[in-house]
Structures are given as structure tokens and as C-alpha cells.
Amino acid sequence: MRFTRRTFLKSGAILTGGMFFQGNKILSALQDQASGFRTVRGDFGIYNEYGGTIGWFANKDAVIVVDSQFPETAKHFMDGLKKKVDRKIDLLLNTHHHRDHTSGNIYLKDYSSIIAAHENSKALQQKFYGNDPLKPQAYPTVTFADEWTLYLGKEKVWAKHFCPAHTGGDAIIHFQNTNVVHMGDIVFNKVYPYIDLPGGASLYQWIEFIEKTVPLFDKDTIYIFGHSQTQEMCIGKADDVYAMRDYLTALINFVSKEIKAGKTKEQIALASEIPGAKNILDKKDGMIKMNLEKTYDYLTQK
Numbered sequence: 001m002r003f004t005r006r007t008f009l010k011s012g013a014i015l016t017g018g019m020f021f022q023g024n025k026i027l028s029a030l031q032d033q034a035s036g037f038r039t040v041r042g043d044f045g046i047y048n049e050y051g052g053t054i055g056w057f058a059n060k061d062a063v064i065v066v067d068s069q070f071p072e073t074a075k076h077f078m079d080g081l082k083k084k085v086d087r088k089i090d091l092l093l094n095t096h097h098h099r100d101h102t103s104g105n106i107y108l109k110d111y112s113s114i115i116a117a118h119e120n121s122k123a124l125q126q127k128f129y130g131n132d133p134l135k136p137q138a139y140p141t142v143t144f145a146d147e148w149t150l151y152l153g154k155e156k157v158w159a160k161h162f163c164p165a166h167t168g169g170d171a172i173i174h175f176q177n178t179n180v181v182h183m184g185d186i187v188f189n190k191v192y193p194y195i196d197l198p199g200g201a202s203l204y205q206w207i208e209f210i211e212k213t214v215p216l217f218d219k220d221t222i223y224i225f226g227h228s229q230t231q232e233m234c235i236g237k238a239d240d241v242y243a244m245r246d247y248l249t250a251l252i253n254f255v256s257k258e259i260k261a262g263k264t265k266e267q268i269a270l271a272s273e274i275p276g277a278k279n280i281l282d283k284k285d286g287m288i289k290m291n292l293e294k295t296y297d298y299l300t301q302k
């Protein structure tokens with residue numbers, strides 16, 4: 001290509017304009033990240049402060065929020081969301097009852113038309129958190145048993161519960177047009193999971209839940225996880241979801257083998273690694289021990 005002055009000016013202008021645009025985009029992405037907000041795809045993004053990852057979908061026709069962390073972080077989230085869109089939350093969903101996913105309901109309820117969750121999520125929230133006057137709760141106003149679909153603006157939201165897994169009331173939330181699935185705590189990405197037997201956790205069914213989930217989606221689907229090794233890793237693909245299944249399988253296999261070999265719960269809980277469990281980080285001290293003990297309890301419960 002021969003450069004004339006004219007082509008040079010033209011490409012120079014495109015270059016500068018491009019850089020300016022890119023620079024603005026990078027700046028706003030950095031500002032977003034500093035505030036805990038991250039756009040994932042289209043109008044869908046996430047918010048991380050502490051507690052389970054919040055998912056949000058926001059445009060002029062629909063505002064949908066998945067999970068609510070804690071009252072104080074829900075306020076920070078809401079302050080940021082208001083800057084993005086001038087509209088109430090049409091739908092707030094809880095993926096399950098755990099306090100780091102539902103405590104912020106109390107703050108978001110005044111901004112939300114509907115709060116929805118699986119019926120067991122509501123019942124477990126009432127059972128475990130309903131009697132503390134210092135921590136008032138806001139419960140789902142709509143519940144579902146197996147699945148629930150809502151069309152909002154141009155988006156179709158589908159909530160699905162297959163069986164008990166991380167708790168007795170987990171639901172995954174699919175934003176069909178954006179093709180993003182919020183997995184709640186079905187996936188702890190490369191960290192040891194919280195296993196809540198009184199809250200209805202079931203390890204074999206957790207595996208079943210994952211195996212029923214992934215084939216419903218495609219290569220393009222983006223998965224959002226409640227907890228992860230790093231903040232970046234709360235966004236992932238099908239392989240990350242299957243890695244969670246493989247971890248649970250390794251955990252069950254190891255503890256079963258140790259029980260068969262005649263070891264006690266205390267002896268089993270001393271293990272410092274689980275054969276076949278790769279790249280899992282003990283983010284909080286003692287999580288591996290808790291996983292081993294809970295798996296022992298699960299496998300030996302009558």
C-alpha cells in the first residue's frame with residue numbers, strides 16, 4: 001500500500017479515534033472493577049464484594065438481580081446499579097437460602113417488584129434465619145417447585161431446580177438470550193465447598209444436578225459461580241462446572257474407601273489432600289477437614 005498524505009490522515013484519524021474509544025472503554029472497565037461491578041456479556045454483569053457473587057441484568061426494559069449478599073453490600077450494589085439504569089428491579093432471585101446470598105434481600109426489597117426463589121429456599125431461610133430480631137429477613141414473594149420462567153423486556157429468565165445439591169433448595173438461573181447461567185453455589189470454582197447437611201445438602205444428588213445442567217446449554221454459555229479461588233474465576237465454562245462434579249466424586253470415593261478400610265471419622269479428617277482432587281485451594285483454614293467430616297457424616301447417616 002502506498003501512503004499518500006490523504007490516506008495517512010485518514011488512517012491517523014481512525015487510529016486516534018479508535019484509541020480514544022478504546023481508552024474510554026478501558027477506563028470505564030477499570031472504574032467498574034474498582035467498584036465491584038464487571039460486565040460479563042451484553043447487559044449482564046456481576047458484582048463482587050463479599051458473600052456470593054451477585055448477577056445483574058440491566059437495561060431500560062428490564063432489571064433482574066440474582067442473589068443479594070448482605071445488607072451493607074447490597075446497598076453498595078444498589079448505589080452502583082442506580083448509576084447504570086433508571087429503573088426499579090423487576091425481579092430479584094435467590095439461588096438458595098444461605099445468608100451470604102439472601103441477607104441483602106432486606107435492603108433490596110424496597111427496590112424490587114418481585115423476590116423469587118425455590119420453595120425450599122424460602123422455607124430454609126425462615127427456618128435458619130427467621131428467629132433473629134437483630135437480622136430481619138425479607139423472604140421470596142414468589143416461589144416455585146421445579147422451574148419458573150419469566151419474560152422481561154427482551155430477556156427470558158428460566159429458574160430450574162433438579163434435586164437437592166448444595167442445599168435442599170438450589171436453583172440455577174439461565175438468561176436465555178444472553179446465554180449466561182448463574183449457578184449459585186452449585187459450583188465453588190477451585191475452592192473447597194461448604195457442605196451444609198442440615199440445610200439439605202446431598203452429595204450424590206449434587207453430582208446429579210451438575211450432570212443434568214450442563215447438557216442443557218452450549219459451547220457459548222457462560223457460567224457464573226457463587227464462590228471461586230480468585231474473583232476472575234467466578235466466571236467460567238462447562239469444564240469448570242464438570243471440575244466441581246469431579247471434585248465431589250473424588251471426595252466421595254476417598255472417604256468411602258477410608259470407611260471401608262476401617263478408619264474413624266477423626267482419622268479420615270486428618271488427610272491433607274484428597275486423591276484426584278486437583279488445584280483446589282484451602283481458602284479458609286480447615287475447609288478440607290470440614291469437607292472430609294461432612295462427607296463421612298453424609299455417607300454414614302441412616
Ligand SMILES: [Zn+2]
Binds near residue numbers: 096098166185194
Ligand atoms: Zn451456599
